[in-house]
Amino acid sequence: MSKATVGLLGLGSRSTLYYIKELNRLYNQKKGGYSTFPFVMLNADFDTINPLLPNTSEALDTVVQTYIDELEKLAITTILIPNITLHETIDRIVIQKKILHPLTLAVEKIIEQEWSTIVLFGSLHSMESNYIRTHFNAKGIEVRLPSQEDRLFIDEFRNQTYAETETPDLIASYHSILNKYSESLPVVLACTELSILKPTGNNRIIDMAQLQIEQAISQTE
Template identity: 40%
Template sequence: MNLVLKSNTNIGVLGLGSLSTLFYLETLNKVYNRNFGDYSTCPLLLLNTNFNEINPFLPDQYKSLEANLLPYLKKMEELNISHLLIPNITLHKTWELLNKKQSFKYTISHPIELTIQSLKRNKQTKIILFASFFNMSSNCLKIYFLNENIEVITVSDDNMQFIDHIRKQVYSGITTMIELEKFNTLVNSYANDVAVILACTELSIAYKGAHQNVYDMAHHQINDTIKKLITS
């Protein structure tokens, strides 16, 4: 099957912190190159934010998040993109709130919606969330799954603390091989019994396995974005 680029699709990527943005860009290029070969890299427009204007208000100070994110989202419209990739799972709630008011002209690859679609295709009815401590312990992320009749199983408090520790260590660039091995073992051990959702970019970076029962939100976003670019 020969793949052809859609001529009317312009992909935009919102730069949100060096680590997560670099991970998304590198993975986008890898997936794109896997489809097109040779020296191909993913055509896109990158609009880098000042993440220090956004990060202090994560995860749920929505009034400040909306005010600081909106100018960048409007700028993306001015750049005439047709599809936007946001390299931050938690920030999609803010995008939803703004989109209800603004009705942006472009579409997005929504990591939570894409993950739920994949779970339903595979007839998965129970999950475990690997995310920030906030998203594992609050209903902010869980509610999306509960509304789709997908049960969310909570890991032990010790494991929550460890998962969040790995997230912070990856963000700071100071993980050890021993900790990463322990994290990957933990993911795979849970995945042997129930679907595991990686709902944080740092955890996507930390996970090196390929368990069929692990659903990586970042990779769902990236694969969906590439699909928007090509036609068979």
């Protein structure tokens, strides 16, 4: 039995499936056999949420609050949201259960590694807005951004990953940019689409989605 039951809010198809796959993979590594990660899921109609992103609004608050209220009626102790950008709205609404918050987990990881400066990769909105930067700065962490050209590429890569239209050449270019920036500073990935196709074996990449997933796994016996 698990110590805590995780409630997953189902959102965009590819990102949600990525979380489920990784939860099952890591849980199976931990437990062995044919074990799969125990969780419950409320599948939202993402078409009611995505058109309102990335900016916060009362309309988005209302939609997300409705889904969270329904999720909290289930037998859960912890909530996992497979969308990094949506956490700015999560911070604005009333939630009774524990949230596996990617920003909190990323700050803990950065401090644990004794890093004081990071490069942020995310959607164009996430990179250029104040939400993540302000949160990190409050903890003494300096946030740097890729060049304007690279920010535009990263956002285009994110869009193509969401649409499942990425090509091997596009993935190779994404890996090249990640490796370039991580040579001098750790890179924080703040977008699930950037997590899905990230390179493996680079310990200077902090993946917010992976931190959420690992924290969910750590709550099980």
